[in-house]
Amino acid sequence: MVSRSLALLVLGAVVWPLPVLAYRPFDSTDAAVADKGGFEAELSPLSYRHDANGAAWIAPSARLNYGFAQDWEAVLEGQVEHFSRERLTEAALSLKGVLRQGSLQEKEGWSLAAEGSVLLPGIDAEDGAGLELTGIASRRWDWGAIHINVAAELSRDQKLGTFLGLILEGPGDWPVRPVAEVNYQRVFHTEEETSVLLGAIWEVKDHLAFDLGLRHAWVNSRPDEQIRTGLTFAL
Secondary structure (H helix, E strand, O other), X not given: OHHHHHHHHHHHHHHOOOOOOOOOOOOOOOOOOOOOOOEXXXXXXXXXXXXXXXXXXXXEEEEEEEEEEOOEEEEEEEEEEEOOXXXXXXXXXXXXXXXXXXXXXXXXXXXXXXXXEEEOOOEOOOOOOEEEEEEEEEXXXXXXXXXXXXXXXXXXXXXXXXEEEXXXXXXXXXXXXXXXXXXXXXXXXXXXXXXXXXXXXEEEEOOEEEEEEEEEEEEOOEEEEEEEEEEEEOO
């Protein structure tokens, strides 16, 4: 049932004509949104995770974006993890808006955005609901781009938390550009996580890109390894 529900969501994205500006394989995001009336999709058919609970395949993971107004989008996301049984995790519904147009919108200076998210309950995991508010600053230069995320969170078990994220990208005109991400997340009195991701994004053409990321995290000093693969596309 879990796989079928998310598979229908992914199928709907695949058959719909989509302009693209998605942001895989990161945990953080950028200060850009879908065009008004446009859809964007970030999909991972298959990824791998190994943490204190053992090894798991993530198949699929999806993030769907709809530009419902100028400089505003709605985002629905989630993933199915296959441990001893399937479970739906990382489910969220978000609204994201560009507060200041900058270099990501082909203008000067920093692009600024804000995103508010409802952290939805999972299936067979992550009971309860939470909230997250993120401020985002992005800037692009000839040598590459930088994206900064700062967030406050009310976790699904009703504890306060915080998130800090930094993405670095290589030159945008390279067919394959190297990328890196460093994050710090803390749910007070519960969990502390630091992560590093190294990867690459291959721009096949204007509306098709593949990505690969290798992520290492320390969750309360315990290792959490992930291999992320995915694509961003438009039809």
